[in-house]
Amino acid sequence: MASSKQATQQSADALWKDFSHPLTSAQDYINSLRGRRLNVFFRGEPVEEPVDDPVIFPSINAMAETYRLACEQQDLASVPVGNTGRTSRFLHVPVTPADLAAKHEMQRELGRRTGTCFQRCVGLDAISACHSITFDTDQTCGTSYHPRFLAFLTRAQAANVVIGGAMTDPKGDRSRAPHQQTDPDMFLHVVRREEDGIYVSGAKMHQTGAINSHWLLVMPTMRLTEADRDWAVVGAVRADSPGLTYILGRQTNDTRSVDGGSLDAGNAGFAGQEALIVFDRVFIPHEHVFMDGEWQMASSLVERFTTYHRSSYVCKTGLGDVLIGAAAEAASQNGVENASHIRDRLVEMTHLNETVYSSCVAGAYRALKAPSGAVYNDPMLSNVAKHNVTRFPFEIARLAQDIAGGLVATMPSERDLLNNVTGPLIRKFLKGRDGVDTVDRMRILRLIENMTIGRNAVGYLTESLHGAGSPQAQRVQIARAMEIESKRAFARNLAGVRPKAEE
Numbered sequence: 001m002a003s004s005k006q007a008t009q010q011s012a013d014a015l016w017k018d019f020s021h022p023l024t025s026a027q028d029y030i031n032s033l034r035g036r037r038l039n040v041f042f043r044g045e046p047v048e049e050p051v052d053d054p055v056i057f058p059s060i061n062a063m064a065e066t067y068r069l070a071c072e073q074q075d076l077a078s079v080p081v082g083n084t085g086r087t088s089r090f091l092h093v094p095v096t097p098a099d100l101a102a103k104h105e106m107q108r109e110l111g112r113r114t115g116t117c118f119q120r121c122v123g124l125d126a127i128s129a130c131h132s133i134t135f136d137t138d139q140t141c142g143t144s145y146h147p148r149f150l151a152f153l154t155r156a157q158a159a160n161v162v163i164g165g166a167m168t169d170p171k172g173d174r175s176r177a178p179h180q181q182t183d184p185d186m187f188l189h190v191v192r193r194e195e196d197g198i199y200v201s202g203a204k205m206h207q208t209g210a211i212n213s214h215w216l217l218v219m220p221t222m223r224l225t226e227a228d229r230d231w232a233v234v235g236a237v238r239a240d241s242p243g244l245t246y247i248l249g250r251q252t253n254d255t256r257s258v259d260g261g262s263l264d265a266g267n268a269g270f271a272g273q274e275a276l277i278v279f280d281r282v283f284i285p286h287e288h289v290f291m292d293g294e295w296q297m298a299s300s301l302v303e304r305f306t307t308y309h310r311s312s313y314v315c316k317t318g319l320g321d322v323l324i325g326a327a328a329e330a331a332s333q334n335g336v337e338n339a340s341h342i343r344d345r346l347v348e349m350t351h352l353n354e355t356v357y358s359s360c361v362a363g364a365y366r367a368l369k370a371p372s373g374a375v376y377n378d379p380m381l382s383n384v385a386k387h388n389v390t391r392f393p394f395e396i397a398r399l400a401q402d403i404a405g406g407l408v409a410t411m412p413s414e415r416d417l418l419n420n421v422t423g424p425l426i427r428k429f430l431k432g433r434d435g436v437d438t439v440d441r442m443r444i445l446r447l448i449e450n451m452t453i454g455r456n457a458v459g460y461l462t463e464s465l466h467g468a469g470s471p472q473a474q475r476v477q478i479a480r481a482m483e484i485e486s487k488r489a490f491a492r493n494l495a496g497v498r499p500k501a502e503e
């Protein structure tokens, strides 16, 4: 599948030549995705131009919203760069607690504006982790990755591009290390080293915004041993590199986007995107390699990335704001908004949503500083935040469905609404309280369906569960940091239990 050596072995300078003008608007960004001839498959067919595909476009539009927000609220979603310009906050490595807090405010706002995964956080958290870990690697191993990484980041900021964070490998038999797998491609690995760079093969799973990105930053997915040296690889790959194949994930009800109309999609404007990315001998020039063989640094990288990324799930509170609003609207349309148990459910939803927010933001203000100068969220609070996210959106979704009623799952289609026979019947029998347009009621119910069992439930629920690591991954980190011995000492002290030595 790989093209000729000449075609694939491009220098870093050559790889950046298409990015000489910064992307300053949503339209610039959308245009930049055209004509890339990516090797993309969706529902068994190659996709010629993803931008023109009606099922894929809402996911592109969600990413584009990060550019729109940067134009509309400059201070929230962009930062100064160079002497005069600005770049996206998604390309800014936080260096103060206030930076981290601002990032979280931006993420919540984008959640509110899109009601889905806007896909740009993984890349931000990947560059943030690489900033400090390349620095630490250079100190520990005598390498020179950090200056290389800074050079890459400076170019990315100047061009204001989208970077995808590619960590999760297929992993095959989960009880085995990479070198123990029957198929070495179960984890992305170096298959050849040459004077100018390296070639990598394998795959990355569940890649958010994969074909909406300009660059992919590949990283190991777990702690490695010395025997896993070839799997210890970090590097930046252009998303249109030869040797890459993208197989897009299917999302519930995704083809409602081609049914016509805008009602049945629930959220016609925005959607998330995940893909399986297959790497077949993809070339990375040395300038874009930020780890090659330093297996002992893999666990630090994974831990640093997940510390950032687990707090990035603050975005789900923006989605929560939308869903709580939709539930309140549905209650009002049904004439029950003043019922005490309905109000109580809205309070409960808000309490859960703000609990997630508070742990993310508290972790930002209790940030720690890495030797590279980057700051990262308090690890305990970040793990607690993400662990809350593995649960609370599911409860918020349950309460939204409770308030919405069964119609959220049994409602006829927009075409039935347009049909001469069924349309009048639907308008009559799906009516709520007087003064509420039946179609408005249907729209709100479809939005609740979209976020709780439809296309954007991928982003609101399953991603909340598994993204940045499944729940057990957080429990392991919480167990490591919970300092149970000092807590026992507090208890013994108050209870008057003498320390062993005194006995």
Ligand SMILES: Cc1cc2nc3c(=O)[nH]c(=O)nc-3n(C[C@H](O)[C@H](O)[C@H](O)COP(=O)(O)OP(=O)(O)OC[C@H]3O[C@@H](n4cnc5c(N)ncnc54)[C@H](O)[C@@H]3O)c2cc1C
Pocket: 122, 165, 166, 167, 168, 170, 171, 174, 175, 204, 205, 206, 207, 208, 209, 274, 458, 459, 462, 463, 466, 467, 468, 469, 470, 471, 472, 473
């Ligand atoms: C919507 C979505 C978007 C995502 N976006 C990205 C992205 O942009 N970039 C990226 O890199 N990743 C992404 N991910 C991947 C995410 O990080 C993984 O889904 C997560 O780490 C879990 O890995 P897995 O899906 O392979 O599940 P598994 O690892 O198979 O986990 C399934 C279950 O098995 C258990 N388990 C796993 N390994 C072991 C073991 N060794 N011993 C005992 N139990 C085990 C887990 O605790 C879990 O309960 C995304 C995931 C989703 C759902």
